[in-house]
Amino acid sequence: MEYWFYEEHTExxxxxxxxxxxxxxxxxxxxxxxxxxxxxFGKTLVIDGTIQTTERDEFIYHEMIVHPPMLTHPSPxxxxxxxxxxxxAAREVLxxxxxxxxxxxxxxxxxxxxxxxxxxxxKAYSDDRVKIVVGDGIEYVKKHDGFDxxxxxxxxxxxxxxxxxKKEFYDALKKSLNDGGIISQQCGTPFYHPEELKNAYxxxxxxxxxxxxxxxxxxxxxxGMWSFVMASDDELKLRRVPEFETKYxxxxxxxxxxxxxxxxxxxxxxxxxx
Amino acid sequence: MEYWFYEEHTExxxxxxxxxxxxxxxxxxxxxxxxxxxxxFGKTLVIDGTIQTTERDEFIYHEMIVHPPMLTHPSPxxxxxxxxxxxxAAREVLxxxxxxxxxxxxxxxxxxxxxxxxxxxxKAYSDDRVKIVVGDGIEYVKKHDGFDxxxxxxxxxxxxxxxxxKKEFYDALKKSLNDGGIISQQCGTPFYHPEELKNAYxxxxxxxxxxxxxxxxxxxxxxGMWSFVMASDDELKLRRVPEFETKYxxxxxxxxxxxxxxxxxxxxxxxxxx
Numbered sequence: 001m002e003y004w005f006y007e008e009h010t011e012x013x014x015x016x017x018x019x020x021x022x023x024x025x026x027x028x029x030x031x032x033x034x035x036x037x038x039x040x041f042g043k044t045l046v047i048d049g050t051i052q053t054t055e056r057d058e059f060i061y062h063e064m065i066v067h068p069p070m071l072t073h074p075s076p077x078x079x080x081x082x083x084x085x086x087x088x089a090a091r092e093v094l095x096x097x098x099x100x101x102x103x104x105x106x107x108x109x110x111x112x113x114x115x116x117x118x119x120x121x122x123k124a125y126s127d128d129r130v131k132i133v134v135g136d137g138i139e140y141v142k143k144h145d146g147f148d149x150x151x152x153x154x155x156x157x158x159x160x161x162x163x164x165x166k167k168e169f170y171d172a173l174k175k176s177l178n179d180g181g182i183i184s185q186q187c188g189t190p191f192y193h194p195e196e197l198k199n200a201y202x203x204x205x206x207x208x209x210x211x212x213x214x215x216x217x218x219x220x221x222x223x224g225m226w227s228f229v230m231a232s233d234d235e236l237k238l239r240r241v242p243e244f245e246t247k248y249x250x251x252x253x254x255x256x257x258x259x260x261x262x263x264x265x266x267x268x269x270x271x272x273x274x
Numbered sequence: 275m276e277y278w279f280y281e282e283h284t285e286x287x288x289x290x291x292x293x294x295x296x297x298x299x300x301x302x303x304x305x306x307x308x309x310x311x312x313x314x315f316g317k318t319l320v321i322d323g324t325i326q327t328t329e330r331d332e333f334i335y336h337e338m339i340v341h342p343p344m345l346t347h348p349s350p351x352x353x354x355x356x357x358x359x360x361x362x363a364a365r366e367v368l369x370x371x372x373x374x375x376x377x378x379x380x381x382x383x384x385x386x387x388x389x390x391x392x393x394x395x396x397k398a399y400s401d402d403r404v405k406i407v408v409g410d411g412i413e414y415v416k417k418h419d420g421f422d423x424x425x426x427x428x429x430x431x432x433x434x435x436x437x438x439x440k441k442e443f444y445d446a447l448k449k450s451l452n453d454g455g456i457i458s459q460q461c462g463t464p465f466y467h468p469e470e471l472k473n474a475y476x477x478x479x480x481x482x483x484x485x486x487x488x489x490x491x492x493x494x495x496x497x498g499m500w501s502f503v504m505a506s507d508d509e510l511k512l513r514r515v516p517e518f519e520t521k522y523x524x525x526x527x528x529x530x531x532x533x534x535x536x537x538x539x540x541x542x543x544x545x546x547x548x
Contacts, residue, residue: 004288006290010314011292011313012291012292012312012313012314013289013290013291013292013314013315014278014289014290015288015289015290016280016288016289016290017286017287018285018286018287038286039285039286040284040286040287041287057465060535191331191491191493215491217465217489217491217497217498217499217535218498219465219498219499223491223493223498224491224492224493224498224499225491225493225498246536247535247536247537248535248536248537249535249536250533250534250535250536250539252533253533253535255530256530256531256532256533257530257533258530259524259526259527259530259531260524261334261491261521261522261523261524261527262520262521262522262523262524263521263522265524
């Protein structure tokens with residue numbers, strides 16, 4: 001007997017992973033969370049039917065949401081991660097030797113599952129510089145400031161993460177950043193949902209002087225073509241070189257990941273004018 | 275009742291497309307060929323269970339296998355395409371205004387299906403400069419020469435295309451090129467099968483002075499992370515700018531598509547030394 005998990009990428013496209021067993025299934029106050037042991041991708045975290053992270057390819061997402069903004073800042077000390085309860089983004093942030101890393105996730109169930117079953121992600125939590133806050137990232141940002149880099153590592157803009165893609169939130173982000181501060185955010189697949197990147201790019205462009213979308217190849221996400229965006233009032237350029245281990249990110253990729261396919265550039269009207 | 279086609283990416287990973295109907299099913303002397311009309315990807319050509327091309331995203335593959343080598347050559351006149359019976363690569367080659375384009379595909383069934391059902395690919399065949407040869411690409415290359423660019427647009431290196439990834443073939447390619455000639459070849463997904471790119475890179479490096487792998491995001495291919503390689507005895511640099519319409523390729527992507535993720539660079543030992 002074979003067991004498969006299928007993610008519906010659209011109503012007409014689906015992707016299946018054969019699973020060995022279900023490690024955990026938690027219905028939290030916010031989300032329906034499955035953790036599977038799979039044959040090809042190891043431990044696989046699924047929230048509301050959508051793969052969030054797998055043991056095999058999580059390094060791509062976490063390196064790419066963290067290292068570009070962190071290396072844009074000359075000396076990032078205080079870092080805020082909104083979402084990211086699994087700890088993967090915090091793990092990458094620690095490679096930059098920051099003073100303080102605050103992870104604000106609305107769902108304690110994700111944090112607990114990761115601590116218990118996904119040490120490859122949650123090992124960051126054993127570092128004293130990492131502080132976990134269970135709560136609403138939007139409210140947190142309104143009440144705290146002094147951040148050099150803010151990383152918005154959320155689910156897609158439906159459900160609990162919807163407010164993280166709105167102008168009110170971006171305005172609050174800007175106020176909570178130090179001068180020269182930088183944000184990064186995951187913006188979904190521009191192949192199936194270019195409107196997500198366009199929306200983030202358009203709103204951020206009204207608030208920040210410099211905004212840059214960039215891409216990574218993430219095999220377990222729909223279409224494999226995944227977008228992020230960085231924004232800052234200082235120029236977005238590489239200010240430090242990576243002096244730590246990576247498996248995906250390279251110094252070259254800092255700039256080359258910003259070379260967007262033509263159909264995305266045109267749709268988003270993001271031709272390097274920002 | 276819903277009908278789905280599933281491609282097995284590995285024995286533990288599969289990708290499904292909902293189909294409207296089967297347009298054709300042909301068992302040729304070489305391959306088992308299905309042409310489906312799908313909901314999200316339009317016409318979808320499947321050979322031996324593997325998606326070859328879809329109406330929605332074929333532009334990515336065809337632009338990326340053609341424009342990098344063609345723009346590397348200062349004035350490509352005589353072009354050979356091995357495989358590519360659907361006509362998509364020939365369509366892109368014509369944008370460079372060549373004198374002669376020869377398509378050598380072993381399977382006339384692919385050519386006929388494309389002519390009948392996939393005009394968006396086969397429209398190149400109505401151009402007098404395009405000549406179709408039904409036959410073995412390896413034998414053809416051994417008997418013909420004078421090519422400026424040779425594009426190897428084949429299926430993966432199992433079945434009929436196996437010989438297109440061997441040293442004997444690459445030696446023959448080199449002899450059939452004019453001075454300054456360039457080849458490009460699709461090399462599969464380096465996420466699931468890095469050995470395919472490594473094998474091509476290693477063999478080509480023994481024969482050509484300059485060899486460069488590069489990547490594209492192709493949603494309907496396994497993992498979405500797809501590799502190609504260019505090789506030449508002249509330096510691989512952009513010698514002309516694209517003065518034609520594209521939907522994926524841009525001048526920037528010529529170089530940025532060569533920035534490989536670290537795990538691929540390391541596995542392939544292709545750190546720009548060639």
